[in-house]
Amino acid sequence: MNYQEQLYLLESQADMLPDGEARLALLEQAIRLADSHNEQIDSFELREKLIDAASAAGNPMKMLVAFSWCLSHVDQHPHLFEPTRMLWPYKWVVDDIDSFSQMSRALIEQMMDDMKRRYEEQGLSLRPYYRHLHAQAMHAGQQDDCETLYRLWLAAPVDDFSDCTACERAHQVEYMVWLQEDERAVALAEPILNGQLSCSTVPHNTYHHLLIALVRLGRIEEAIDLQRRGYAKIENELSFLDGIANHIRFLTLLDPERAKELFEKHLDHAMTSAHQRNQFYFFLAGWLLFERLRRQGELSDHLQSLIAKTRSLADAFDRRNGNDYHASLIESTLALLDSFLSPLD
Amino acid sequence: MQQEESNYRFQVNLQGMIELLSGHLYSSPRVYLRELLQNGTDAIRARIQHDPDYEGQISIEVFSSGDGHHTLIFEDDGIGLSEAEVHTFLSIIGESSKRRAEMRDSDFIGRFGIGLLSCFVVSDEIVLITRSIHSDVAIEWRGKPDGTYLLRRLEGEFSPGTRIYLRSKLGFEEYFERTTVRDLCRQYGGMLPFPISLSDGMKSEIINAVKPPWLLPDWQHTAAPEAVLEHGRQLFGENFIDYIPLRSEIGDVSGIAFILPHRASIAAKTQHQVYLKGMLLSEHVENILPDWAFFVKCMINTNDLMPTASREEFYEDAKLAQVRESLGNCLRDYLVYLAEHDLPRLHKLIAIHFLSIKALAVQDDQLYRLFIKWLPFETSQGRLTMEQILELNTEIRFTSSLDEFRQISRVTAAQSMCVINGGYVFDTELILRLPQFFPQYEIVRINPLDITESFEELTIAELQSVLAFLRTADLVLQPFGCKAEIKKYLPLELPALYSTSEEATFMRSVERTQEQTNPLFASILESLSQAFGMQTPHGQLCFNYHNPVIAKLVRSDNTALQGKAVEMIYVQALLMGHHPLNQQEMRLLNNGLLHLIELGMR
Numbered sequence: 001m002n003y004q005e006q007l008y009l010l011e012s013q014a015d016m017l018p019d020g021e022a023r024l025a026l027l028e029q030a031i032r033l034a035d036s037h038n039e040q041i042d043s044f045e046l047r048e049k050l051i052d053a054a055s056a057a058g059n060p061m062k063m064l065v066a067f068s069w070c071l072s073h074v075d076q077h078p079h080l081f082e083p084t085r086m087l088w089p090y091k092w093v094v095d096d097i098d099s100f101s102q103m104s105r106a107l108i109e110q111m112m113d114d115m116k117r118r119y120e121e122q123g124l125s126l127r128p129y130y131r132h133l134h135a136q137a138m139h140a141g142q143q144d145d146c147e148t149l150y151r152l153w154l155a156a157p158v159d160d161f162s163d164c165t166a167c168e169r170a171h172q173v174e175y176m177v178w179l180q181e182d183e184r185a186v187a188l189a190e191p192i193l194n195g196q197l198s199c200s201t202v203p204h205n206t207y208h209h210l211l212i213a214l215v216r217l218g219r220i221e222e223a224i225d226l227q228r229r230g231y232a233k234i235e236n237e238l239s240f241l242d243g244i245a246n247h248i249r250f251l252t253l254l255d256p257e258r259a260k261e262l263f264e265k266h267l268d269h270a271m272t273s274a275h276q277r278n279q280f281y282f283f284l285a286g287w288l289l290f291e292r293l294r295r296q297g298e299l300s301d302h303l304q305s306l307i308a309k310t311r312s313l314a315d316a317f318d319r320r321n322g323n324d325y326h327a328s329l330i331e332s333t334l335a336l337l338d339s340f341l342s343p344l345d
Numbered sequence: 346m347q348q349e350e351s352n353y354r355f356q357v358n359l360q361g362m363i364e365l366l367s368g369h370l371y372s373s374p375r376v377y378l379r380e381l382l383q384n385g386t387d388a389i390r391a392r393i394q395h396d397p398d399y400e401g402q403i404s405i406e407v408f409s410s411g412d413g414h415h416t417l418i419f420e421d422d423g424i425g426l427s428e429a430e431v432h433t434f435l436s437i438i439g440e441s442s443k444r445r446a447e448m449r450d451s452d453f454i455g456r457f458g459i460g461l462l463s464c465f466v467v468s469d470e471i472v473l474i475t476r477s478i479h480s481d482v483a484i485e486w487r488g489k490p491d492g493t494y495l496l497r498r499l500e501g502e503f504s505p506g507t508r509i510y511l512r513s514k515l516g517f518e519e520y521f522e523r524t525t526v527r528d529l530c531r532q533y534g535g536m537l538p539f540p541i542s543l544s545d546g547m548k549s550e551i552i553n554a555v556k557p558p559w560l561l562p563d564w565q566h567t568a569a570p571e572a573v574l575e576h577g578r579q580l581f582g583e584n585f586i587d588y589i590p591l592r593s594e595i596g597d598v599s600g601i602a603f604i605l606p607h608r609a610s611i612a613a614k615t616q617h618q619v620y621l622k623g624m625l626l627s628e629h630v631e632n633i634l635p636d637w638a639f640f641v642k643c644m645i646n647t648n649d650l651m652p653t654a655s656r657e658e659f660y661e662d663a664k665l666a667q668v669r670e671s672l673g674n675c676l677r678d679y680l681v682y683l684a685e686h687d688l689p690r691l692h693k694l695i696a697i698h699f700l701s702i703k704a705l706a707v708q709d710d711q712l713y714r715l716f717i718k719w720l721p722f723e724t725s726q727g728r729l730t731m732e733q734i735l736e737l738n739t740e741i742r743f744t745s746s747l748d749e750f751r752q753i754s755r756v757t758a759a760q761s762m763c764v765i766n767g768g769y770v771f772d773t774e775l776i777l778r779l780p781q782f783f784p785q786y787e788i789v790r791i792n793p794l795d796i797t798e799s800f801e802e803l804t805i806a807e808l809q810s811v812l813a814f815l816r817t818a819d820l821v822l823q824p825f826g827c828k829a830e831i832k833k834y835l836p837l838e839l840p841a842l843y844s845t846s847e848e849a850t851f852m853r854s855v856e857r858t859q860e861q862t863n864p865l866f867a868s869i870l871e872s873l874s875q876a877f878g879m880q881t882p883h884g885q886l887c888f889n890y891h892n893p894v895i896a897k898l899v900r901s902d903n904t905a906l907q908g909k910a911v912e913m914i915y916v917q918a919l920l921m922g923h924h925p926l927n928q929q930e931m932r933l934l935n936n937g938l939l940h941l942i943e944l945g946m947r
Binding site: 015017021023026029031032035036064065066068069072073075097102103104107114194195225228229232236 | 636662862866926
């Protein structure tokens, strides 16, 4: 088989597969083949494909490596590539960069500056830049920054590099839930819930974000409905591990047996995930689940290791961020058992 | 004095709205026919509500005028509109969410005002003549895209119903051609229960005279399978291999699933033709069957599901979830039936659609038990079914990635060891579930580094003779995070085998990217490799003592030559495993080649 045939075989096999590690492995192999034949264009385009696939498979590490290569390649070959070529996937990269607890604040800031500079140089709106700064502030529990950035994000003009209306709305809903502005969150979610706004990740995220808001509002029936519909949408999607965590957290309160099924089903993926933020939420939800069962007298081997894993991730994030937000998240999550369980039981 | 508040109404620029709509709400101009058929159907249904014995029909006429324009007349003998209704239905466009809630419970599928807007996409003017069954007067309504309309009462005798005249816009003539109109109406309304006639002045035909076989009562027992497949061929242009009846009480759904004659991609969603009360809703409905059903193409009619505003899919609600489950069960029951009663057909199906079945078996115990033995896997001994694998092995070995499999498939094959490539989608998951169903088997995940451990060791005497060589090799390989080994294995012609773990392969790619990227990203990647990096050495070069060249090389007393040879063998082994070279390894290759040439010229 010559180079073209081998490459075609690998790529077409990859195209047949759904997102996941198997697809990534085939693409990586195709990239190694192209690299070893010094086929620059193939190397570039296959990496672009890998960036998509890694994003969909919830693997920020592989995405970041391929992205680094492509971005530098665009810089080194300005006659071959549009300077905006990598600016769309840049959004996915900055969306995940803070999920590596080992990544220092300084490096994250440098990356955000680099993104900003590139958007400005191309005359693009900084809307995505502010949106992601806002998300990073939210992930790090920096509420004051969030308020400023939320304003800057929504005030920035919309252009071709902005997220779609559905995605933006879904992020607003997520933020309102985070602020515990539950009524507003549900109202903002209305066009998403009735199908007017949708895209490849909406309504998936909104369904699981709203679960806790509806619980706090006492609208349990609606939450149960959203849980069932929402889980079906992300059950086999690897990039929604944080969503799975939200489903487990919700089910822990209402149907711990079902929560256990979900936990067992997604545990392997969570253990091997390179996405530490999602891992943290998953382990924390698992902790909540087995803590609830422990209080009912059901002991599990999982509990101790989940506590250790959750704590170690929380420590790593808090150390990096210089606050105790993740530690407080652990507390407020476990407190759900006291505040919601007794009235519901 | 307080000023009186007044309510004013917004003026809407219809032309602008039409442009917005044609680019947004409607996927293609041809849907104007769908909207006309929907409105006509609603009108006839409304009349039947008044008079249950009424039968109703739709007639369409097309002709071209001398100036190149085409005209289409669309007529239904339904309930018709009164003057007041014309004002309400034809001049209020768009709907609020409140109205949509009302529509949920109604029996009607069209939305008159919005439907007519789609006609403005293909026609500059719409003329509508209508007479309500409740009135003796016929009304003529003339709508223009500037948002104005004229209305007048007509003299003379008109029978109840509605007639719509459209005149093709420049560039939209094709949508008025008789054959286009025929094909589209057949597609959109081929299942409607009343006749649709089409005429171009010379030829007239009923375009839905022949009903699809699966709409006939008790068709599963009466229809000839060949006729059903032929119907599928006409519809989708494919020679399907079989079909499965679909039925769900919930949502009042009936339909047919045709089994694709070729392998389908899991990634690309299969698109099904979905009808709502006999009218085609869309050819792109994705959410009505379960995800794993990518081996069928369906025609489905539902009388009780709610379409979204774009009318191209259904609201993702609890009812839809139940319909999806029922339809999934129809497909599943068919597969179970084949496994129990029709093995030849099952094998034919598996040969093409094993991926779908694997996807199902992963999540369904009964299907796992039924199908696992027929499913094909890639192994170091070629493609084998699980039954063949189980027959020959008590220990089921597999690699979890394609890459690992490629590293070892050649040597394991040479040693007639069966290793399954678990790198393909679902395969590892299926293998991991084996002991649950076949407790007598043990499953072992093979790591490429384990394989070399199973190779035959050298005798003590042999080992002593190669110690010096191994020391040299280790020194040469150490900067590359690789250690040297020597064992006896097949195939003979393989001088050395480079093996590494998946993680290490990935870290190699991180290092290579670091070399090529800008300083910011280099330091970002650096902090990643520090966090996740491997302990060196992460690779292993296992020389083959059986290989004649190696046998000679280890005995050579020229250490410098041995060193150079090891470098070259290392690079060759990397290239054979498709590991791209980093800068340092590239230099090895270049220098080594020159050195060998030099040696040869001495």
